[in-house]
Amino acid sequence: MSSQEQAVAHVHRDDVGARMGMWLFLFTELILFGGMFILYSVYRYKFPADFHIAAKELNTIVGTLNTAILLTSSLTMALSITAIQRKQKALSIFFQFITIVLALGFMINKYFEWSAKFHHGIYPGSETLLSKPSGEIVFFGLYYVMTGLHGLHVIIGIVLISVMMRFTSKEIVNNDSYVKLESTGLYWHLVDIIWIFLFPLFYLIT
Amino acid sequence: MSEAIAVPKNGKHPSYLDYQGKHKGFLGWILSTDHKRIGILYLVSILSFFMVGVTFGFLMRLELLTPGRTIVDAQTYNSFFTLHGVIMIFLFVIPGIPAVFGNFFLPILIGAKDVAFPRLNLLSWYLYVAGGLLAVISILLPGGPADTGWTFYIPYSVRTGTNVSLALFAAFVLGFSSIVTGLNFVTTVHRLRAPGMTWFKMPLSVWSFYSTAWVQVLATPIIGITMLLVIIERAFGVGLFDPALGGDPVLYQHLFWIYSHPAVYIMILPAMGIVSEIIPVFARRTIFGYKFIAMSSIAIALFGSLVWAHHMFTAGMSNTGQFIFSLLTMVVAIPSAIKVFNWTATLYKGSIELATPLLFVLAFIFQFSIGGLTGIMQGVLSVDIMVHDTSFIVAHFHYVMFGGTGFGLFAALHYWFPKMFGKMYNEKVSKSAFWLLFVGFNTLYFPMFIMGWLGMPRRYYDYLPEFQIYHVISTVGSWILVIGILIMFGNLIKALVSGKKITDKNPWGGETLEWTIETPPIHENFIDIPTVHEAPYQYKLNEATTLKTQEVK
Numbered sequence: 001m002s003s004q005e006q007a008v009a010h011v012h013r014d015d016v017g018a019r020m021g022m023w024l025f026l027f028t029e030l031i032l033f034g035g036m037f038i039l040y041s042v043y044r045y046k047f048p049a050d051f052h053i054a055a056k057e058l059n060t061i062v063g064t065l066n067t068a069i070l071l072t073s074s075l076t077m078a079l080s081i082t083a084i085q086r087k088q089k090a091l092s093i094f095f096q097f098i099t100i101v102l103a104l105g106f107m108i109n110k111y112f113e114w115s116a117k118f119h120h121g122i123y124p125g126s127e128t129l130l131s132k133p134s135g136e137i138v139f140f141g142l143y144y145v146m147t148g149l150h151g152l153h154v155i156i157g158i159v160l161i162s163v164m165m166r167f168t169s170k171e172i173v174n175n176d177s178y179v180k181l182e183s184t185g186l187y188w189h190l191v192d193i194i195w196i197f198l199f200p201l202f203y204l205i206t
Numbered sequence: 207m208s209e210a211i212a213v214p215k216n217g218k219h220p221s222y223l224d225y226q227g228k229h230k231g232f233l234g235w236i237l238s239t240d241h242k243r244i245g246i247l248y249l250v251s252i253l254s255f256f257m258v259g260v261t262f263g264f265l266m267r268l269e270l271l272t273p274g275r276t277i278v279d280a281q282t283y284n285s286f287f288t289l290h291g292v293i294m295i296f297l298f299v300i301p302g303i304p305a306v307f308g309n310f311f312l313p314i315l316i317g318a319k320d321v322a323f324p325r326l327n328l329l330s331w332y333l334y335v336a337g338g339l340l341a342v343i344s345i346l347l348p349g350g351p352a353d354t355g356w357t358f359y360i361p362y363s364v365r366t367g368t369n370v371s372l373a374l375f376a377a378f379v380l381g382f383s384s385i386v387t388g389l390n391f392v393t394t395v396h397r398l399r400a401p402g403m404t405w406f407k408m409p410l411s412v413w414s415f416y417s418t419a420w421v422q423v424l425a426t427p428i429i430g431i432t433m434l435l436v437i438i439e440r441a442f443g444v445g446l447f448d449p450a451l452g453g454d455p456v457l458y459q460h461l462f463w464i465y466s467h468p469a470v471y472i473m474i475l476p477a478m479g480i481v482s483e484i485i486p487v488f489a490r491r492t493i494f495g496y497k498f499i500a501m502s503s504i505a506i507a508l509f510g511s512l513v514w515a516h517h518m519f520t521a522g523m524s525n526t527g528q529f530i531f532s533l534l535t536m537v538v539a540i541p542s543a544i545k546v547f548n549w550t551a552t553l554y555k556g557s558i559e560l561a562t563p564l565l566f567v568l569a570f571i572f573q574f575s576i577g578g579l580t581g582i583m584q585g586v587l588s589v590d591i592m593v594h595d596t597s598f599i600v601a602h603f604h605y606v607m608f609g610g611t612g613f614g615l616f617a618a619l620h621y622w623f624p625k626m627f628g629k630m631y632n633e634k635v636s637k638s639a640f641w642l643l644f645v646g647f648n649t650l651y652f653p654m655f656i657m658g659w660l661g662m663p664r665r666y667y668d669y670l671p672e673f674q675i676y677h678v679i680s681t682v683g684s685w686i687l688v689i690g691i692l693i694m695f696g697n698l699i700k701a702l703v704s705g706k707k708i709t710d711k712n713p714w715g716g717e718t719l720e721w722t723i724e725t726p727p728i729h730e731n732f733i734d735i736p737t738v739h740e741a742p743y744q745y746k747l748n749e750a751t752t753l754k755t756q757e758v759k
Contacts, residue, residue: 012319012320014322014397014398016397017322017393017396017397017398018323020392020393020396020397021322021323021326021389021390021393024388024389024392024393024423025385025389027423027424028385028389028423028424028426028427029427031424031427031428032427032428032430032431033431034427034428035427035428035431035432035435035461036431036435038461039435039446039457039461042454042457043452043454046454047452124442124443124444124445125442125443125444130451133452134445134451134452135452137445137451137452138445138446138451138452138453141444141445141446141451141453142446144442144444145435145438145444145446149434
């Protein structure tokens with residue numbers, strides 16, 4: 001039966017199609033977060049004063065630092081794709097590695113930020129939080145859910161980029177066929193752009 | 207795709223049913239990335255869940271035979287209608303036609319060897335099965351099956367102690383499966399059409415699969431995040447929807463319906479595609495108004511995404527909001543009516559052959575028209591206030607979802623069955639099964655219009671004695687319907703086991719690409735990708751041959 005298998009098998013490759021599928025997937029991600037942005041805008045409209053007070057509790061410095069880290073990681077991601085296009089395999093792997101390091105830095109920052117909040121007794125269902133007005137409860141609910149889900153995406157991104165590092169070193173991703181790395185890059189930029197909206201909404205508008 | 211296929215030793219390519227890939231036997235099915243095998247996997251799993259849903263529906267009807275307790279207590283009854291809804295909506299009607307017939311026939315209809323992402327395609331089936339299993343587990347675990355109705359309305363869904371979180375997570379996973387299928391189909395239609403197959407030479411079912419796929423991609427994430435938020439709300443008490451913590455339960459309803467209304471178009475559009483496919487074949491005529499039917503699919507997908515709040519006219523909304531959503535609701539009726547008129551115009555002066563698939567299609571048009579027209583009634587604000595949450599609504603959406611999509615799926619099953627399996631079913635039996643289904647369906651659901659109009663609330667366990675006559679008629683209808691379903695599936699299973707073998711490429715005389723390939727299709731469908739020269743359904747060109755065969759007859 002192996003003759004059959006060879007006879008009918010064909011190699012199908014369609015980079016444009018693969019990229020298109022990835023963009024469609026990114027649309028779904030945007031809409032997923034879109035649902036939460038709708039919640040944010042409705043509740044901001046409903047409780048403007050409470051949101052104003054609650055936002056003051058967030059640490060703008062940590063937020064700014066994380067924004068800088070994530071923007072830089074998007075740059076290194078883009079550089080790694082350019083490197084593979086120029087046949088610089090080692091450089092590409094290096095930039096992917098830096099991207100992962102920056103992503104981990106983001107998560108560590110996030111960890112300290114969240115634990116500080118927990119330390120002050122601000123977490124869903126806590127007594128301190130429940131004693132506050134409804135608007136603040138909703139604000140911190142949104143804060144934890146949205147940054148939490150974003151953090152989950154950062155972790156998925158770290159896993160994806162690690163797989164890409166392996167693919168690049170085994171030359172499954174090479175200068176002729178790099179659509180997998182490109183799609184991972186697109187995903188990483190999505191994670192970045194969602195943060196770019198989260199940052200002002202939670203940290204800057206007070 | 208350029209690699210030529212060598213002719214095997216005996217000169218005949220094995221069909222996809224006999225084809226031996228990397229894995230053999232059972233593994234060869236559940237690890238196959240062949241779109242046809244995945245279509246069959248979906249067919250088996252979806253019809254299995256359909257039978258589970260039918261069982262719950264049947265038991266509900268039995269319970270309502272008499273006022274008060276008949277066979278189960280009220281809590282069990284609440285679980286029955288929840289499970290019936292969740293299973294039928296998320297595991298049968300939404301994936302139904304696209305996942306089974308879209309998978310099997312979309313690539314063939316556009317002249318491709320497979321979908322754009324075959325491995326993602328298999329993943330979508332695994333997600334489907336995982337979602338289905340989670341739903342089943344949520345029934346069996348202590349805590350009891352969910353009792354919220356398939357809409358999971360806040361605040362009850364955050365308060366009840368039943369396994370709501372697990373049922374929600376099942377719906378989330380199923381939504382993911384649906385998204386994967388959707389993005390696969392959009393990419394497939396854009397990238398893999400055979401040479402010469404321009405957009406307006408695509409068969410009409412491809413248009414409807416394409417518009418459905420867009421709705422799947424763009425609407426499903428909203429329900430995904432909403433379900434996830436309710437799970438988080440239940441687990442951590444975050445307060446995003448729960449009014450006790452400052453949340454807004456009406457906002458939940460908006461987010462729910464922003465998906466779930468477009469979802470009804472995910473359900474009905476593919477069935478409309480099937481109807482457009484079958485009518486020209488059995489009327490032996492070119493479809494009337496091809497471009498209008500194609501564009502009306504897009505229009506339905508577009509307008510259907512903008513009408514969600516008509517489910518919430520009684521939930522508190524500004525007059526302006528009510529006016530806009532009421533108007534848009536009526537606008538959706540226009541493209542739907544365009545389709546119905548074009549279908550009947552195609553039948554007019556055709557040489558009609560009343561085969562089983564066409565019978566189901568005619569029943570579709572009849573029942574969909576009733577369902578659609580009562581839908582417009584509900585779009586009228588004053589009427590909606592009166593019939594809201596009555597069994598009038600239940601009758602309406604069953605006329606559309608079951609009388610429409612369900613019958614469309616059965617039509618597709620009878621239409622493509624010979625091509626899929628190379629076996630023919632007993633037509634006499636399938637026709638009598640059809641009549642049982644048709645009579646049973648209408649006996650079951652039509653009384654609900656009347657008692658709903660008279661004030662019978664939906665989802666109620668008990669009712670006033672004056673409603674009993676309608677409930678009895680309805681329950682008797684459910685018995686006829688179930689007998690019809692059993693005979694229909696029995697007939698098809700018998701055909702699979704011992705049916706007449708057919709190898710005729712084109713048993714119905716269809717004009718689309720699937721009828722030009724082997725029966726059953728070979729692995730990867732086409733030996734050489736065909737070049738398409740003419741639009742589908744060109745029966746005019748073949749009129750001479752058709753006339754000749756009629757004379758011979």
